[in-house]
Amino acid sequence: MTFVAKPVVHHPKLPLNEIGLNRRDYEGLVSTLCAGCGHDAVSAAVIQACAELSIPPHRFAKLSGIGCSSKTPNYFLGNSHGFNAVHGRMPSVATGANLANRELYCIGISGDGDSASIGIGQFAHIVRRRVNMLYIVDNNGTYGLTKGQFSATNDKGSTSKRGVPNLYEPIDLVSMALQIGAGFVARSFSGDRSQLVPLIKAGLLHRGFAFIDVISPCVAFNNHNGSTKSYDYTRGNAASFVAADFVAPHEQITADYAPGEHEIVRLPDGSELHLRKLEEDYDPHDRTRALAHIQEASRDGEIVTGLLYVDSDGTDCHEILDTVDTPLSVLGEAELCPGEAALDGINAGFR
């Protein structure tokens, strides 16, 4: 926990993005999490990604529930919208926010407790609804705020700080998200910024529900030798099938690969995701094979990171519900309340 405020002065050569802001303009308050918390690295990755995308901070909506992870929206994008919801209920609020204003970029930040325990029902249904948002889980396998009990994502056999093993099977949020229809599924590691930042950018621009499970070690309670979510364990056991490079529209002429080496996934704003296969027979568009691969790797003690699945023709809940293009929040009373005659018409349709 830091009491000294971060000085406002910045490096004299800090670059400006396309809208004239620098990275520091995307910061929030100074973090009050424990020193060395993986969540702070995730916040820093969000800051870097948002700044590099040149999206004005007020175009974001930050949504979270309860937990260490859910405090972090306070530490990035200080000039954006935000809602800190009840424990496990962030998906409902995110759905509402996205329905009301479809033009906002929604970033949901949750934790393994918030999404895999108290909020697992909410999580399952927001995936099904395909709300157009980026949903990040800061996954540390432990309840840090209540002093280190095992969470539902903690691996069976992994020990507590005092050496007591966990007796229960873990919930794998990545597999769950894949199974119930998420259009963009990735796993990353808070200690691998170069992998995480492009994933955040792509997840923000992807249409539909984008999910990133970020292994984010808890330095205070789950960063010891018996842990499978420590810095050392994650570094030693992470494996990637696909490398994803984010390429913004203005950078595209400089991206230079030999043909056949990479595959391009186009994102709605004209950006591209350049995918390079690191494992020959992995197909990031095949949901079933992806699931199988993840299960196999998990059996072999590997943590698969990187982009795991992407549906290039993603759809979102506005398309499913066939809503108007104009955000509901800017519609006038006349459009939102078309009057008694219209209501009668609708009622008549049900008779």
Place this chain on the structure above:
Amino acid sequence: MKVTDIGNPDYFHKVVDCQWGCPSHTPVPEYIRLIAQERYTEAFMVNWESNVFPGILGRTCDRPCEPVCRRVRTEEKPVAICRLKRVAADNKGDIGPYLPPVPKKKNGKRIALLGAGPASLAVARDLLPLGYEIDMFDRDPAGGGMMRSQIPAFRLPAEVLEEEVDLILDMGVNTHFNYEITSMKEMLDMEYDAYFVGTGAPRGRDLDLPGRLESDAHISIGIDWLSSVAFGHIDSISGKVIVMGGGNTAMDCCRTSKRIGAEAVTVVVRSAFDVMKASDWEKEEAMDENIPIVNNRPPKEFVHDNGKLKGIVFECVKPVADEDSGRLNYVPTGEPDVYMECDHVLMAIGQENHCPWIERDIGIEFDKWDCPVLDEVTFQTTHPKIFFGGDSAFGPENIIWASAHAHQAAISIHLLCQGQDLRRDRPPQGVNLISQKMGVHEWSYDSEHDPAKRFIVPHANLDKALQNIKVEVELGFDRALGLKEAQRCLNCDVQTVFVDSLCIECDACVDICPMDCITFTENGEEEDLRGRLTAPAENVEQDLYVSGKLGTGRVMVKDEDVCLHCGLCAERCPTAAWDMQKSVIHVPQLGTYPE
């Protein structure tokens, strides 16, 4: 790159830009912290030990520390280091208990100091506590040298000068004032154990131009004229005055003239404004007193009427930068020559050391510029018992250089008198690192960054100041302003020390660093590394701090350039791999290093 050796005293010394830039290596952040704690006496003593003349330098120093201040790189203007030194001097209490005791019983060695200027005084101060018998000779009636004779009272009040000069003389110097030294041979016959020559650069340059000889009665050499004013031999000047020259002496001449009766004063400089030797603030103060400075005008001729000076003819030139070297050459503009009327000329176009009283056959070798051949480390001449320091050593510099030379010469004299080798037995430099951690989130220094702009030093009312040469123009910071300015110091001597074996590579320091100084990356050659850090490290003057290999095979690289020393990296480090440690640089000097 190799792992940085932080045990090398130079490494962290360089990070403290002000201390590194100061010829005397005064521990600037240390005394600024003491000022911030309102411990003015201690702040004064830190200065006194290192640069010997805090009150004088706090008004007159050339401030080599300020242009290199980190604050110039992180924001804009340097900390007002020089004026804070004055705050310490102005507000100090009784320094008596802090002064080194001088033994009554002498050690039997007698040292002659030639000249009573800053260099000789500093040598006396260093040697007296060790029991040396010190005899000081000077042609002037009082001690202080050029500090008394050439710095006008409106910049340096007599009582400030006298206090600091007397402090040393009262330690037990045997003074021989009004003593014109005419022969070094005679001095050697007095059989001292060592001689220190600190006679300055007492000869002002002259110009051999048509009309110079004929109008001699109306032309003065700047430093001689200032000296006559200082000692009261001259108390007025009349008519139109032209000051020739662009250095600090020229600024003192013009401002003095304006105060003692000149009808109009103009400074004429042969070179361009930007390359004038005078310090920026001295130029500004002259201009604030409505004294015009005319540049790019080399003089051609003194015009006179039977020996009565009428004016000067100047050529018009312009500076042209040489394509290869960038050096300025002056070429005629083609405009007609300019004639400027004047009644008196003060020549301040430079000065040189000049020792006609040293016989050339006594074992002191002189080079082709008629300067003594000196060992740059020991300040010893080719005569083993004779040492030089101050302006007489390597030509005109500032008082702060005199102190620096004096410390080295004093060490040499001490080694000589103890029968030791002047180079081999010299005390080495050292560095001590002391953790500043007091508790969780608690540092022994004020780590928070203060974004305040540099505070302006209040000045005396201009009309009043111009009427009396003794009215000090700068009033100095009062205590309140001094405290505010002290907060601007970044505490660059509280170092970010990194222990690679403790690091878990969580990136917390990278993320919190407000200046993007820290990077974890693959090692490489310096040029390559500088290009791929979190923020490009383009200032090659500033070092990169490179750690040993970490768990992932990467290294930590910190660009020292714009680090605020805010301590946030250490604060956010879960394993205390980063710590804030004060670097105390041991610069050899006779005496001790209190920590």
